[in-house]
Amino acid sequence: MRDAASLKYAHALYEVALKENKLEEYLEDLKGILEVFEASDDLLEFLKHPEISQINKTSVISNVFRGRVSEEIIKLLNLLIKHDRIEDFRHVYKDYRKLALEHKGIKIALVKTAVELTDEERNLLKNKLSKKYNCEIELDEVIDQDIIGGVWVRVKDDVLDGTVKTKLDTMKKMLLN
Structure with missing residues (x-):
């Protein structure tokens, strides 16, 4: 279930994106990751699984996304994994998208x-x-x-x-x- 945490993660990423002038780049990265998660239920289930170590999950994130998305997005994914919130990724994307679009009017x-x-x-x-x-x-x-x-x-x-x-x-x- 969605809570205020997804908005906090999205807002933090939004602030970083504004500072680095990467609003669109991060939005595209997040959208691409969402498409990967939607295409591969197994990947998301792996990342949510409670018996798989955080190290293994972050290693998979690195192998799948490093070089394809910016480092800040990798950090966000690792943070979501660390706090057992990877299932909130869709909400983080939606909240970030809303902030980014509103910024552009x-x-x-x-x-x-x-x-x-x-x-x-x-x-x-x-x-x-x-x-x-x-x-x-x-x-x-x-x-x-x-x-x-x-x-x-x-x-x-x-x-x-x-x-x-x-x-x-x-x-x-x-x-x-």
Whole structure:
């Protein structure tokens, strides 16, 4: 489960990245590592396993990622391993990404739909949100079949709910009153 620790790790890396002018480089490194973890469940399970020594885990990290990602990112991975938090890596990535994008004036929109958006729908939604919020928008898409249809969007604290589920719930309440 996610807690405040992932944000602390992300914020610490963000501060280092700002000082070293490597905001984009670190973001790309983190994204690449996340892709490796998603492609290899075995690697992440190995790194999470309680009976495998920290030395063996950091050795694997070094063998897999050294020369491919920056040294600061290797240090972050080793720190997560040391504190038994490697399973939080996905959250650290998301928190860092949010900080890096906000630094560049880009807002993240969490978008829930019942089915995957087409490229045309995705571009249309990004354009409309960009105009509404007067900035560039990045979409984080989630498929949620419970919403039945339509689109649910959250940008910061602003929620736009155009889902069929919400409309049906509203109609149900009106009919029951």
